[in-house]
Amino acid sequence: MRILLTNDDGYHAPGLKVLERIAAAFSDDVWIVAPADEQSGAGHSLTLTRPLRVRRHADKRFAVAGTPTDAVMMAVAKIMADTPPDLILSGVNRGANLGEDVTYSGTVSAAMEGALAGIRSIALSQVYSRDGLGDAVPFGVAEAWGERVLRPLIDAPMTPRTLVNVNFPAVAVDAVKGIRVAPQGLRDYGRLKIVTNTDPRGYDYHWFALGVTEHRPGSDDDLAAVADGHISVTPLHLDMTHAASLAMLERAYR
Numbered sequence: 001m002r003i004l005l006t007n008d009d010g011y012h013a014p015g016l017k018v019l020e021r022i023a024a025a026f027s028d029d030v031w032i033v034a035p036a037d038e039q040s041g042a043g044h045s046l047t048l049t050r051p052l053r054v055r056r057h058a059d060k061r062f063a064v065a066g067t068p069t070d071a072v073m074m075a076v077a078k079i080m081a082d083t084p085p086d087l088i089l090s091g092v093n094r095g096a097n098l099g100e101d102v103t104y105s106g107t108v109s110a111a112m113e114g115a116l117a118g119i120r121s122i123a124l125s126q127v128y129s130r131d132g133l134g135d136a137v138p139f140g141v142a143e144a145w146g147e148r149v150l151r152p153l154i155d156a157p158m159t160p161r162t163l164v165n166v167n168f169p170a171v172a173v174d175a176v177k178g179i180r181v182a183p184q185g186l187r188d189y190g191r192l193k194i195v196t197n198t199d200p201r202g203y204d205y206h207w208f209a210l211g212v213t214e215h216r217p218g219s220d221d222d223l224a225a226v227a228d229g230h231i232s233v234t235p236l237h238l239d240m241t242h243a244a245s246l247a248m249l250e251r252a253y254r
Contacts, residue, residue, distance in 0.1 A: 004031050030060065
C-alpha cells in the first residue's frame with residue numbers, strides 16, 4: 001500500500017513526524033508532500049495567482065510552497081502521477097478540528113482534496129488543553145492510538161467522495177475512554193475572540209483567537225465525544241446540498 005502524508009502545520013511540524021511513525025505500521029512505501037510552512041486556517045484554498053515551488057528534501061519527501069490543497073494536487077497530479085497513493089493521511093494536526101472547524105481546516109481540506117481525487121483520505125488532529133504550548137503540544141494519545149483507529153478505516157467499504165475526520169482528546173494516554181463514531185457538531189459562534197493591540201508605529205492590529213468550547217451534556221456529536229475523553233471518528237461528504245430545502249425553493253420559483 002502506498003501512503004501519502006500531508007498536513008497544514010508545515011513540512012517540519014512535530015505532528016507530521018508522529019503521523020510518519022503511525023503510517024510505518026501499515027506500509028514501507030510512505031511519501032510526504034506537505035506545505036513548506038504553516039497553513040492553518042487555509043481551508044480548501046488553492047494558489048492561482050503565483051507559481052508554486054517544490055523542494056525535494058529526500059527520497060519521497062517534498063515540501064510545496066503553497067496550501068494543503070496545493071500539496072495534495074501537486075502530489076497526485078505531478079510528483080506521484082505515475083505511482084498514485086492508495087491512502088492519504090493528513091495531520092497529525094496541532095489542535096482540534098471539530099464541528100465547524102472542518103470548513104476552515106487545512107488538515108481536513110487536504111483530505112477533502114484526496115477524496116475528490118477518488119483516494120481514501122483521513123484527517124487526524126490532536127486536541128490540546130491550553131493555549132501557548134506551541135511545539136510542546138503533547139501527541140501521546142495520537143501516537144498511542146493512531147494505528148488502532150486507522151486499521152478499521154483502511155479496510156472499511158467507504159462511499160466514494162467521502163473522508164473521515166479523527167480527533168484525539170486532550171487527556172493522558174491511559175485516560176482515553178475509547179473510540180466513538182460521532183456526527184459533526186456545531187459550536188456557539190460567540191467563542192470567537194479578536195485580540196487587538198498597537199504596533200510600534202502606533203497602528204492597531206488584530207489577531208483572531210478562539211475561546212474554549214463549552215461542553216454540552218447530552219450531546220452525541222464530535223465535540224461531546226472528545227470532551228468526554230473519547231477519540232471521535234466522523235465521516236464527512238462533499239455534497240453540501242441541503243436536500244430538505246430543495247422542494248421549498250422549487251415551489252418558491254413557480
